Amino acid sequence: MSRIVGIDLGTTNSLVAFVEGTAGLPRVIPDAEGRTLLPSIVAFTPDGVLVGDAARRQLVRRPESTVYSVKRLMGRGYEDIKDELCYFPYKVLPCEGIVKIDLGGRAVTPPEVSAIILKALRERAEAYLGEPVEKAVVTVPAYFNDSQRQATKDAGRIAGLDVVRIVNEPTAASLAYGLHRLEAGVIAVYDLGGGTFDVSLLRVKDGVFEVLATHGNTRLGGDDFDRAIVLWLLDDIRARHDAYLGRDAEAMQELRLAAEAAKIRLSSDERTTLTIPFDAFTYHREITRADVEGLVGRLVDATLGPCRLALADAGLAPADVDEVVLVGGSTRVPLVRRRVQELFGRTPHSQLNPDEVVAAGAAVQAHILEGGFTNMLLLDVTPLSLGIETLGGIVSVLVPRNTTIPTSARELFTTSVDGQAVVDMHVVQGERELAKDCRSLARFELGGIAPMPAGMPKIEVVFLIDANGILQVTAKELRTGKAAAIEVKPTYGLSEADVERMVEDSFAYAEADVEARLLIETRNEADTVITHVERALRQGGELVAADERAAIRRALEELTRVRGGADRDLIHERTVALNRATEHLAERMMDAALKGALGSKRAAEIMASRGDA
């Protein structure tokens, strides 16, 4: 059997891992520079498509065509997300049940964007392993519904990957821990990522990982922490500089990145300093861990309700939980750890890197499917109840939530009018009693029913949820024994034809080759430096002597001249030279900006504390 890799397609970062045959241990695959995390960001530039760190550098320069957190849009309709859209600098439009991202002249669907990320991971794996990679296990939040799972599978296909299994992220994490670190017992996995929250309760025994219950929120994660901080910064900037930046897309990206970096620093430090140079002024202030905890406390508390519901569904009390595992970058936030510890009354595990543990678990599941780890077996559940709409819009539940998958349910349908040839049914997912409050999955049309008096036909419909948590529907007319024709109209999602077309398009749009991509990255880096230097000269040119200013201008011209050429090394060289020529000016500007605010603290230290934000 060919190799299967494990992929964590995250809101903020994505990773690829595999199980090394000899050691039997999962290993996260690094890129050529040794980085394991691929930022889940795709930039559509006039020169081509960038992904990962290169795309991240475009966030401020091209906010309207640099797509981040696309996972929040996967498998959703416009109505689901319209409240969130004000936070995204790129334009999202409704399009036949799903959404598209408008890049000006070209629109892409969320699965196509995710496919670009998957393809980059695939190439990374192929380069590392030295063999073609065609199959993958991809993880999704446990609380993802059918449409979101299907969208993830579609993304794989567009990227040329056969997604042989969709695995829930917390369960994947438990597999990674389960290799060596867990005793038999009940474990709780608390997974707070960039955009989603899941909690899963499992019983681990004799190599079997049986999920007892899962709950979550697919719109709650570190992104929301950042937003809360940004809103607070906006108010603070308005108060101190009399400027409202909420409608300035570039400034908003600067703020978002600075908020994220500050949040990360405050996981280890009690206080930190933010310094953000804008065109008209430089914003500077100190922020403490307590400040941020005040801002995100409500969000952290919102994760505790799902934990209690999962416990109730599993028929367990917090004290029945033997071990707690933390997954996802947001569990580095000390307040999160404190709340989890209070709820379960025990110190959570976090020995494995919370950013990498899901990918490692996906690799373990991939290895199981390859025929390795024969002792391990994962029994997962479907997170949401599946039902059909009946008279009066009431939902009749066919598969209750937290049922072990695969699972199936049968339902008999008949006609209500003589000679009726077609029967409609509406399948929904969710916990509410009325269909309109649940998530509409699809409308099915059962056709080709032989003419009979009303109520005579007996059509047996089988709803099967497979091991991926994805629904398959088949139907049979029992009197004739013939399979009934089913036409599926998915409420949200791509049609088969759409996916086919996108698979073809993805080849047409494929980035030329590695060299071409590196050239684009180098040019973009040059552009970023050019923009910064021009701004610095405008704002603070008089802070340095005239001959120094002239030297900077010369370096600037030299870079501008070669920027459009094809010599990547030359562009890089001139970029470095320009950076060096501007160092002194940058330092003087920092000193000027901070004078009075910080006393004797050196500007260089401030710069360092800004990190790479």
Place this chain on the structure above:
Amino acid sequence: MNHFEVFELPRKLGIDTAELQRRFYALSRRWHPDFHQAAPPEAQARALEASARLNAAYRTLRDPIARVEYLVRLEEGRPTREGAAVGPTAPPELLEEMFEIQEALAEAKAGGLDADGHRRLAAERDRLVARHRDEEARLAGPLAAAWDAADAGERPRVLAACKQALATRAYLATVIDDLTEALGESQEGHVTHRRH
């Protein structure tokens, strides 16, 4: 194949759940789709179906009440339809009391509850919860044992008693839900017992 046959168990209600779990894990290792990835499509489809059947059987048989409900359906010859085996029926000895509760509920809906009314309803609810628990204990205990000991002649009588207890339990669950809602204590996302 019915749920008992899946586990090669006799059609009895006394089941050792630890042993059931052991068999469930062993059969999962045989049928779970994970172990049939490389098989031809028909074999994969067979494994998927067997695995779904196994999961349904385990879900039903591990729970003593679901087990009785399933047995009733099986004995009545309609084992495939999921959902309640019997509709909710008020227990005769509680009819008058139920009438009063329904009246109080209607009042609560119309005009809100004062502290005293709240206390009364809450006490009523707690009493019914206890009664509900007793009914479940009766089903899982004496009634299940009676079924397992009954010969062919006695079975219809025991089955009828089981149905009666299930109907009472379903009725109590509905009233408890209504009371909880009227008391404003229902939890979002917690509609589990409405289904049965």
